[in-house]
Amino acid sequence: MNFGVVNTYDLGKCTGPFDCENLQHYGPVVGCETWDPDQDNNFPHGQWVGKNLYPNASWYSLPGKCSSKKFWDQQGECTQTEPGGACPLGIVPTGSHSCTYTYQKVGELRISEIENISSFEHLIEGGGREYDRATDKGVHVHFWDGIDDVDKCQRRIDAVNLLFQRKYPEQPILTDPACDFSLRKFYPYWPIGSFHTTTPAPGNSSNSSENASESSTKEETE
Structure with missing residues (x-):
């Protein structure tokens, strides 16, 4: 495998799956996940299988420094004990605990560009809407029409x-790099999330971790 499990974060702190024990066991490995029901990589957000209808959709996680702490506490000793996986600029990933991935910002697209909206204020004033779930289409904006249509x-x-x-x-x-994460290869005692025991700790079952991951992801994206 080239990828590990996708970790979820709240304000910079790893919150799942399980107790983020994989970061201590394997190091800050890049995680990936798909929503293909026929693959062994649709974890920890399997509840979205069949609901994410974008072909070949994948999700990646890039562990940063001090993953056990929130943004405002990411300083001091944890920067040495939890260095994160980002390699120094210009360095090819080596696989060490401090260099598992590299990235570079090359550009961005704003939602207004994608939807071809010059002014949200004028759109609303003119009775427009980006999308209406009741009608499955927008008003004066049609980018999201047929939101659940695969084509x-x-x-x-x-x-x-x-x-x-x-x-x-x-x-x-x-x-996009192919997601080769395998749930049952990654977790040797699956459905237990620990790497050292076959007995789940209280509140550390696979179900509780999935719920925690789902909750943390919703908070992060809201």
Whole structure:
């Protein structure tokens, strides 16, 4: 495997799955997850299998420094004991506990660009809406029409990729790395999340960890 489990974070602190024991056992390995029901990598958010309808959708986690603490406490000793996986700029990942991935910001797209909205204020004043769940379409904006239609989901992916290429023509077209995480290979005592025992600790079952991960993810994205 090249990837580990996806870890979820609240304000910079790892909150799941289980007790984030994988970070101590394997180090700050990049995690990945898909929602393919036929694969062994749709964990810890299996409740979304069949609900995420974007073809080949994948999720990645990049463990940072001081994963046991929230942003405002990420200083002092933890920067040495929990260095995170980000390699220094220009360094190719070595696989050591302080260099498992590298990244570079190359550009961004704003939602207004993707939806082709010049002014949200004018959109609302004119009776427009980005999307209405009751009608499954927007008013004066049609990017999200058919939000659960697989073909339209793919068209949205293609539209965003094309827009990015037009905005940053100097950037290469890259493919997403295949998610080869395997739940049962990664956790030797599955469904137990510990790497050292076959007996779950109180409140540390697979179900409780999934619920904790789901809750933390909702808080992080809201």
